[in-house]
Amino acid sequence: MATDRLDEVLDATYDCLTRYGVRRTTMDDIATTMGMSRSAVYQYVRSKDDAFRQLAGRLHDEVLVRARQAAADQDAPYTERIRGVLAVKLDLVLELSTASPHTAELLDAEARLFGGVCTAFTAALRRLLIGLFTETGTAEGVDPAEAADIAIALVIGMENMPDARRLLGPASGALTAGLLGATVVVR
Template sequence: MSKRAPSRKTSETERGPETGPAGDRSAGDDSEDARLDPILTAAYTCFTRHGVRRTTMDDIAREAGMSRPAVYQYVRNKEDVFRRLTRRLLAQTLADARAGLESKDELADQLTSALEAKLRLTLRLWQDSPAHAAELLSVDARTSADLISEYEQAMRDLLAGAAGRVVPPRADAEEFADLLLAFTRGLEADLSDHATPVRRLRHGVQLFVAGLDHARTNPLESV
């Protein structure tokens, strides 16, 4: 009787050894260990190439040029890799958003730069993985909901902080930030033409800020 070939594992929680450095490392230690860089880079390549469900730890190890046991010295399983990668991508997006706010003088330009950083992340996934972007985004929302929530709150705080310096007395800077984020999420829903959402984002932010300027110069009309 011929032996059956081993089946390809597809579990999102494919597990490695329960002991070792990865089990003791806190969530914020990624930047302290340069060995995570090739693992996370390889994971991004594999996730965008195969999708999250079809990617195995063997795929990630092979792409990183490491043995599977070596990879498990730094991560616990595929879900751990995915969360670490998500955390890194979101942290970079927030850093880009902060840089955009600090590099511009006009409020509309500041807000546009910050929101473009958010939009670029989604565009990047669709450009790098047209076949799997929807899966990546849905898995991200399910597996890393807490990270997404923290990211959205941090982005909201950045936008509200910028808007709060110029909004009229009766305006709510946080609600204004929520409107901007909702508008951007709407643009992210249709990325079939990558240039269109960027153009609409810039135009939309200008309209939002024009509304603020009008309310500030005509306070009685906003009562």
């Protein structure tokens, strides 16, 4: 039951983020959004910063679950599994970038509050990709860790492109063809 209330606090924190941004949101805003007193909110989070840090962690963790599912899909070819891991990262960025002018703050790896969350998330995606490239094998002269770094760089480069979701398929297909040293059919 406490987890449900924490989720409500984090949902209210997200709502306040979309309206005010991190700096302008107060604990009173979060409490008002929930219909609770500020002291009641403090039962679930230590501070406004803690609420935002936990919110960023929750969002990144949810996406990481989807990335792990994509990587583990034994019925899909490696190219689709790799694209699936990349797609969830791209989707997170696009969703947070378009939800409000403020929600992209949760993606800032340089931010004091979220830097660790963002860095850990990217490191986890990198490990998933290294595992996939290790399993399938990479082209001669390409190390699985290098292949993972290149794949992540592709997605980061696409984050601000118009029509990025549509372009991810052809881009990841071309990329994996080169990294795997094979001909890949792009859908």
